[in-house]
Amino acid sequence: MRLPDLEAWAIFAAVVEHRSFSGAAEAIGLSKATVSKAIGRLEAHLGQSLFHRTSRRLALTEAGRPLADHAARIVAEAHAAEEAARDAASAPAGRIRLAAPMAFGIANVAPLVADFLLAHPGIEIDLHLSDARVDIVAEGFDIALRIADLPDSSLRARRLCSIAGHIVATPAYLAKHGEPTHPGQLGEHRLLGYSNVTGPWRFQGADGTEVSVRVAGPLTANSGDAMLPALLAGLGITRLPGFIVGAHLESGALAAILRDWTPAPVGLHLLTPPSPLRPARVEALIAFLADRLRDPCAARAA
Known part of the structure; x- marks a missing residue:
């Protein structure tokens, strides 16, 4: 059995993220030629082109668009596995990207973030407040809070409370x-x-x-x-x-x-990427938010 070319998949994800071969090469510390060869290797293995290339523009092909999500998940799971191994030997630390609705985030989430950071000095939180629906996987969020009736998706969702x-x-x-x-x-x-x-x-x-x-x-x-x-x-x-x-x-x-x-009522949901592998710091924040938003959320909505 041939093993998947995980390096090529990771490089493909970097090219998608940075929207250029040179940008991806600079970000991950490889030469542009190495990045180009990896993409060519992956395209040859898959039997289809992943990018439309011109002198001014790089765009995903129809075949490349769905594969970009798979590549992002592969990289995210690899990072999560590495971080889980490190976290097992130390207190939770590192950066968490958290998305929440604007008004609810200011009134309910921001105070909890402060409490969480006081209890976990090794953790950093990048809090993104917006009423626009974010793409958790594509935009690199670890957790998103969403007030909505959720459609079916590959994301992992947990209902925290009802919003009256x-x-x-x-x-x-x-x-x-x-x-x-x-x-x-x-x-x-x-x-x-x-x-x-x-x-x-x-x-x-x-x-x-x-x-x-x-x-x-x-x-x-x-x-x-x-x-x-x-x-x-x-x-x-x-x-x-x-x-x-x-x-x-x-x-x-x-x-x-x-x-x-x-x-x-509409539900308040906590969403995470589809992978079950999560760093300890993310697990800690999930548990904290699930506990603190369950009853206070209902009280504030009344």
Whole structure:
């Protein structure tokens, strides 16, 4: 049996990451000729080209695109295996890349990161806050927190808690347009949508009745914070979690409606790359976040 050319796969991953042969060569400390030979060797073994090459541009072929993910995973698993061996003989140390949604990350994750770093002085965390959906494998994240209904994927996912949503509007909007008392009446109103949670809004009544409402209105955004100005300006009704609208509900700037109906909660998930091999430092942060976000998360969302 012929063994896989792991060096060529690792070099292929480096070329994809740095988008050039010369950039990959400089990053991994090899000559450009060595990098080129490794790619040629891998292409010959696979029987297909991995890159379109011109004097100005390097792009993956149709065959190369899916193989780039495989290459990234091969390299990640090799690094994880090496780090696991080192970690077994020492306290967890090194860098962790963590992604989280913007508003939730500021309110809930950033304070926990500080606590974790105080307890683990040998660990560094690169915290990336964005409401855009990151590609964990391609962008090199060790952990991502995501508030969403997750589609099937190869990622490893763990549900930490449910995020309750509030249906809210300004008192001025409700005075002008009327306050709906049944989810079915929302179709008569202007609804502001959150694009990271797809599909209709779903509700359950006290008697178990289920109702779905299609979201349509003047604004759809991938950030709950970005929806607030339009909401506070009285442009419509929306569904947002307590960690975004809680202060506005307390001040009276917003009012919660349809309190007799329970919006379907959205899960907070912890995602990791598909490999079961993880450095001890990553395992430590996973355990810490799973413990600290389980109950406090529910409390903050209330």
